[in-house]
Amino acid sequence: MQATLDAQKTQKARNIMGQFSTPYPLALDIMQYMKNVIGKDGVSFIEPSIGTGVFYSAYTEVFSGGKEILGFEIDPHYFNPSKEFWKGTRLQLRQGDFLTQTPDYEYDMLVTNPPYVRHHHIDVETKKRLQADVQKKTGIRVSGLAGLYCYFMLLSSAWLKKDGLSCWIVPCEFMDVNYGEAVKKYLTDNVQLLHIHRFNDNEPQFKDALVSSCIVVFRNEPSNKDEIIKFSLGGSINSPENVKFFTTRQLKPDTKWTNLFTGSALTESAKATIGDFFYVKRGIATGDNSFFIIDQNTIDRYEIPQLFLRPILPGPRYIKGDCIGSENGLPDVDRRLFLFSCNLPENIIKEQFPKVWLYILSGYERGVQNSYICSHRKPWYSCEEREPAAIIVPYMGRAESSRKMFRFILNTSNAITTNVYLMLYPKPEYAHYMKQEATLKKVWHNLNTISSNELVCKGRFYGGGLRKMEPNELKQTPAGNIGDILTGKAQLSLF
């Protein structure tokens, strides 16, 4: 339908209205990226210049749920067939100029490829109106040379929730030309820029429009000057070829930003903290370790099948080195333990696994089911499902110990941990890099170079030289040069 509709218009007419649609694979890639950043389903979504709805199509592929979905399209040539095509779906379509609409809802997410209409196709009156509108809403003065897509970006936040996410495929030129200063000012002062991905100039994304494009992602919240921003170049947004990091403070609206993707000067990750790169979670709380954490003897005695077992690490004093090897996924430790967890109803266990039922009965006899955690679970003998983490930290450290007070342990096995450890899970945008063994090891080494002082001043003091580290305290600890490592710029001498 897109091809047919495009063919019915001249190239010139499409140019004047900025009508170059996004290839579906690119839309899908962007939507998958957004899902990773948002991390949940059921998000409301606005598309300000929807064309035939390629981003809505990708949205339905990637996100489930989500009731409020709105698209605007000015041109009946695209609007009418789209309206017919998407009839009966959750997509609400309105014909009209997005730039004259009054926001009537705040959405979780905006994703679009706005019209790249050049300034000489915008009439003087419209330009004046848009400039005044931007000035009123953002305090920013826009040059008369700015293309229509700049106004789309600058006027979009009123449609977003306070921390809503906004994603734009736009021409790269705003990063270098004078009129782009307004957009750069907006991205550094008015909202929280998160990521700019620039495509390689020799891989144009739109076969019928000769522009080099980038994807700009920002959050609709006040700018934090210490926030780390990702600049990636080449490949795709989910798997870029080169990545650099800057803080908002380092980005100056009156400088050329396209240099930043390739230049070397500015990477400064000193401000980054562990929480910028990792989610930090306590290991699981079983409710009664003496019942749920079992060894091979118990497994043999009660004939507990693999199905109900997950490898789990013993306490830190049983972990000798700082790296846990793996034998077919099982941890290479002296005390090999397993988490017992089962979510089948009692009658099925009784019938199909009579020995396992005996084990559960032994738990009943000891009153395990009455512990606070167990009594809030259904069934009480099913524990939290958790992924293993490649890096873990014992959550208690002792000051007088000869070894480092807090150590980061590399876990190459599939074992999970109890809450005597903190578990570090890479954030989605970095997970890809940390899947590479060499990079993960560099990150781990780097974490172990963080001085005890830095770690301890975040942790809490207890009697007898005992210190504890809560997830939030670890998250706030400076992360050394992990940002550099992730960009492939690690100072190898460190390792």
Ligand SMILES: C[S@@+](CC[C@H](N)C(=O)[O-])C[C@H]1O[C@@H](n2cnc3c(N)ncnc32)[C@H](O)[C@@H]1O
């Ligand atoms: C670059 S195309 C992208 C369409 C679609 N978002 C996609 O990615 O395939 C921009 C679309 O915006 C529409 N458009 C142009 N000016 C508009 C305006 N002021 N308000 C709403 N839509 C507009 C054009 O007709 C065109 O369909």
